[in-house]
Amino acid sequence: MSKDFEVAPDNYANWFALYHLCQKLGKRKEIHINSTEFGVLLSVSQQTASRRIQNLEELNWISRNIDGKQQIIEITELGTEIMLRMYRMLKKILDSILIAGEVSEGMGEGGYYVAIEGYYNQFKEKLGFEPYKGTLNLDLDEINYSLLREKLIDMRFVTISGFKDENRNFGDVKCHHCYVFPLKDKRNKVKAAILNIDRTHHGKNIVEILAEPFLRDYFNLKDGDRVIIELIYEDKPLS
């Protein structure tokens, strides 16, 4: 895993050319594309597209067989490695971005559900702490919300099972382990959980946080204060 490789300015166009080829590839092993089509794909002329393919071949990022009218392109190991490296770098970048939200009024309807006995006992047991019977509402802007969802895709979650009482059904609740801390005081991290990210309230991107202390008092928060959510990547197995 050498760290010396970087795409240099005179290779930007080639990198994007490779990227577009990979997109076209899908699950197949090789691509049939002529330089005119490739030009359309890249928004450049046929001539430039042709030259790009020559460049990629010289770089050993692709290999090809020109067979009369047909040009069959394969991505080489090196080419795949180039893509993989960029993926890893972007992943690292996105992982390092902190998710921030603003303290929002109200306790969130989640707060009401937490206190219900059928849920509460499970929260205690499965989260490993005895939660305050209410939630902290954090309002995330589009990009923080989008990033949070992206990060949660690959994350393990805890399921609080739904149940029935005489009147109604209570659905499953999904939680994700996290820490929260105020932007102003990064030292003071509190173990917490994000509740049911799926449901959006009031058309805003509200995320409800569950923790042992009453966070508004504990962190001395006012509406609009910024709070950071730090996800916990569990390493535990499936079963």
Added chain:
Amino acid sequence: MSKDFEVAPDNYANWFALYHLCQKLGKRKEIHINSTEFGVLLSVSQQTASRRIQNLEELNWISRNIDGKQQIIEITELGTEIMLRMYRMLKKILDSILIAGEVSEGMGEGGYYVAIEGYYNQFKEKLGFEPYKGTLNLDLDEINYSLLREKLIDMRFVTISGFKDENRNFGDVKCHHCYVFPLKDKRNKVKAAILNIDRTHHGKNIVEILAEPFLRDYFNLKDGDRVIIELIYEDKPLS
């Protein structure tokens, strides 16, 4: 989530400029960098770096405060979205690449362990099938091995617990659910499991596969035949 956005040829340099800024950012909210340093980062002159920053500002990918000698740069929502989109695209590309390996001689030492009673009963129970008492060895080239590891990072796994008998200790074994099928016959997928990816044998990238049938016969495989591993992304919670 508009899908209309694509980085165009006249924006490649700007995209990479943004990428390098994001790398520099880390967990901070803003970057203090002058155009000379930025030039070094991008391997271009101070003048070009300066122009790049102007471009990024016009694109609304960054915002900045020039405060006499100091230039403070923040990535905008749009800028973050640009990065996020590329991340998603690359993720999609890598997900769609099939992992292939060549059938390799021998049964792998894993085959010996599978048959041991302390393990075997767990395999049966936790994998949901009664495995053949031997493994299929697949030899992956560097890039397939690298990709496999990358994909497994975010994946759930099944732990087969270690145990002790009178003579020795048997360690934990990690398995990942997957399907396997021969490259020649994509229709014929068999439920299988990848054993303990961590250990490399003989300096090669050997991956051992566990399945109910004796795969060499079932697929009529010879050494060197190519077999595809398709990972199964479980949606199950942690507990």
Added chain:
DNA sequence: ATTACTAAAACCCGAGTAG
């Protein structure tokens, strides 16, 4: 129909330097 060469046009970079 292809790919890809040549040559002119368009574009970009960086040295010099202003503010």
Added chain:
DNA sequence: TCTACTCGGGTTTTAGTAA
């Protein structure tokens, strides 16, 4: 010091075509 303008030179693109 810094950013960023101008402009000459170099590079890249594309139109026209050859193969």
